[in-house]
Amino acid sequence: MTEVMSHFNYLVVVVLMMxxxxxxxxxxxxxxxxxxxxxxxxxxxxxxxxxxxxxxxxAPILDDRFTxxxxxxxxxxxxxxxxxxxxxxxLAGALIVRINEAYGSIEEDEIYRQDGDA
Amino acid sequence: MTxxxxxxxxxxxxxxxxxxxxxxxxxxxLRRESLAWIFAAAVSVVCLALAVAILGQVMANGPIAYxxxxxxxxxxxxxxxxxxxxxxxxxxxxxxxxxxWYAHGSVRAEIGGDQQPHYYTLYLLCLTGLLGVTATGDxxxxxxxxxxxxxxxxxxxxxxxxxxxxxxxxxxxxxxxxTIGATFYVIGIGLLYMVxxxxxxxxxxxxxxxxxxxxxxxxxxxxxxxxxxxxxALFPLHLWLPNAxxxxxxxxxxxxxxxxxxxxxxxxxxxxFTVFGTDYLFEELTLNGFLLPLAVIAMFxxxxxxxFQTNIKRMLAYSSVAQLGYMVLGLSFAxxxxxxxxxxxLFNHAVTKGGLFMALGAVLLRTGGVSLQxxxxxxxxxxxxxxxxxxxxxxxxxxxxxxxxxxxxxxILAALEDxxxxxxxxxxxxxxxxxxxxxxxxxxxYFQPALEGRKIEEAPLSYLIPTWLLIGASLYFGVDxxxxxEVAGSAAAHLMGNGG
Numbered sequence: 001m002t003e004v005m006s007h008f009n010y011l012v013v014v015v016l017m018m019x020x021x022x023x024x025x026x027x028x029x030x031x032x033x034x035x036x037x038x039x040x041x042x043x044x045x046x047x048x049x050x051x052x053x054x055x056x057x058x059a060p061i062l063d064d065r066f067t068x069x070x071x072x073x074x075x076x077x078x079x080x081x082x083x084x085x086x087x088x089x090x091l092a093g094a095l096i097v098r099i100n101e102a103y104g105s106i107e108e109d110e111i112y113r114q115d116g117d118a
Numbered sequence: 119m120t121x122x123x124x125x126x127x128x129x130x131x132x133x134x135x136x137x138x139x140x141x142x143x144x145x146x147x148l149r150r151e152s153l154a155w156i157f158a159a160a161v162s163v164v165c166l167a168l169a170v171a172i173l174g175q176v177m178a179n180g181p182i183a184y185x186x187x188x189x190x191x192x193x194x195x196x197x198x199x200x201x202x203x204x205x206x207x208x209x210x211x212x213x214x215x216x217x218x219w220y221a222h223g224s225v226r227a228e229i230g231g232d233q234q235p236h237y238y239t240l241y242l243l244c245l246t247g248l249l250g251v252t253a254t255g256d257x258x259x260x261x262x263x264x265x266x267x268x269x270x271x272x273x274x275x276x277x278x279x280x281x282x283x284x285x286x287x288x289x290x291x292x293x294x295x296x297t298i299g300a301t302f303y304v305i306g307i308g309l310l311y312m313v314x315x316x317x318x319x320x321x322x323x324x325x326x327x328x329x330x331x332x333x334x335x336x337x338x339x340x341x342x343x344x345x346x347x348x349x350x351a352l353f354p355l356h357l358w359l360p361n362a363x364x365x366x367x368x369x370x371x372x373x374x375x376x377x378x379x380x381x382x383x384x385x386x387x388x389x390x391f392t393v394f395g396t397d398y399l400f401e402e403l404t405l406n407g408f409l410l411p412l413a414v415i416a417m418f419x420x421x422x423x424x425x426f427q428t429n430i431k432r433m434l435a436y437s438s439v440a441q442l443g444y445m446v447l448g449l450s451f452a453x454x455x456x457x458x459x460x461x462x463x464l465f466n467h468a469v470t471k472g473g474l475f476m477a478l479g480a481v482l483l484r485t486g487g488v489s490l491q492x493x494x495x496x497x498x499x500x501x502x503x504x505x506x507x508x509x510x511x512x513x514x515x516x517x518x519x520x521x522x523x524x525x526x527x528x529x530i531l532a533a534l535e536d537x538x539x540x541x542x543x544x545x546x547x548x549x550x551x552x553x554x555x556x557x558x559x560x561x562x563x564y565f566q567p568a569l570e571g572r573k574i575e576e577a578p579l580s581y582l583i584p585t586w587l588l589i590g591a592s593l594y595f596g597v598d599x600x601x602x603x604e605v606a607g608s609a610a611a612h613l614m615g616n617g618g
Contacts, residue, residue, distance in 0.1 A: 088269065
């Protein structure tokens with residue numbers, strides 16, 4: 001049990017990743033797909049943050065009182081990845097708005113049906 | 119030979135990225151489309167000059183290692199340019215400069231309105247991303263550039279919505295698939311970082327060497343491979359590509375088909391041979407037992423699908439998937455000849471496909487569509503455009519005196535060197551499929567009468583000159599491949615030397 005609990009973060013990562021991935025594959029509503037995609041990306045953020053964290057570690061501040069630091073690099077990397085994720089979600093949202101204007105629907109089957117007739 | 123003053127010469131690597139990156143937002147401030155075009159065209163020519171200067175420097179003095187902001191290399195971000203990426207940088211920036219000439223007329227005809235300055239902004243951003251991916255020596259930095267190029271290419275594809283609303287769904291599908299690919303890549307890099315504590319590719323290579331059978335490293339490798347395969351549209355993961363290429367504006371298709379997937383192939387080469395090294399992957403894991411069948415299937419099935427397409431743009435898109443199969447086939451031999459074949463095919467396919475898609479853009483301009491019926495009788499009505507299409511088609515097939523022949527020749531050499539003569543036979547057989555799909559177009563264009571009462575003029579010079587520049591290059595380097603072969607061969611030797 002302690003084995004499982006010590007990897008608790010990573011279990012959450014895997015579960016979130018699978019949930020997100022499943023929504024992307026199975027969802028037929030475009031907004032839900034984007035939500036799934038975001039969950040999928042967020043699980044990776046969690047993976048990076050977990051690996052940099054040391055229990056009891058503080059921020060890397062140069063001071064005699066602190067000796068245990070968390071690794072700041074993965075956290076900084078994820079800051080970049082979050083920005084990329086926001087840009088992706090925003091762009092996907094903009095595309096969905098355009099798709100809704102063009103088709104009057106954001107359901108995948110409906111869109112394919114319309115294109116099949118066209 | 120120095121093109122630039124010494125100060126510039128010392129910072130070439132970073133200027134190549136910074137110039138288009140700063141130019142992109144400036145471009146969006148120019149509200150007049152011709153101003154935006156002149157500005158973007160000038161920037162792309164500057165990029166080409168910088169890339170050529172870099173290739174000259176690398177060929178003369180060996181690899182460039184540029185430390186960003188003066189931070190020493192395993193800690194700071196490093197740009198490391200050897201012969202392989204210098205060659206890819208020249209391919210990307212040359213295609214970008216040629217397509218930019220073409221873009222002026224084609225963007226006005228296909229996108230139009232006030233979206234045109236935005237097109238040039240995104241084009242420059244996409245160029246920045248592609249050049250950055252190629253130049254960087256830092257695995258995470260690569261992800262950032264990859265996303266810059268991907269996000270801008272999603273928008274570029276969706277700009278085709280003015281003509282066909284399916285461009286929107288194609289862009290959305292590409293966005294979902296591309297993001298999954300990029301996220302897989304990030305997971306892989308994260309796992310490697312957990313084990314090695316470094317993101318610098320050269321440093322990763324050193325630290326990974328004794329860790330080859332570590333499970334975390336292998337998981338990381340698998341994630342990176344799948345992520346990159348999605349980006350480069352390796353056969354079963356290619357589903358985003360045909361729609362994206364079909365519904366994007368012609369200039370975008372020509373640019374992306376010639377550069378984006380090529381850059382992904384370069385990244386795959388870099389990871390397989392520089393970062394992971396061939397010994398373990400190919401000998402213990404027998405990775406080629408996995409890549410080789412995929413590449414062979416990729417040569418056949420998309421070619422078969424291409425034969426049945428009536429939309430010629432979609433036909434060429436499937437043909438691109440097949441051509442990517444050849445590239446992966448070359449590298450899966452893990453020999454110097456095989457990698458040479460892959461690298462030279464990067465160049466050869468870029469000029470051929472770029473030219474073909476541009477010729478199709480001209481057909482679209484004059485006939486209003488790119489389906490097979492639109493091509494009827496065009497051989498006489500648009501002789502120069504169709505001649506370009508036929509020469510490009512020959513190059514896809516691999517007819518001697520075209521670049522396609524050089525690629526196939528080296529692929530077959532690599533297969534025979536490896537003692538796999540059935541593969542050599544399959545390469546020839548798959549070329550026959552290309553004969554079929556190119557012949558369908560030739561037959562309709564040259565042997566069918568033109569549609570009644572349809573008056574069609576030859577395409578304007580702004581279309582013809584860039585098209586023939588690329589098609590001419592595919593003939594020139596098909597006859598005299600000395601220089602391209604020297605660069606590709608030495609790049610491959612260098613790559614294998616590092617990895618093995």
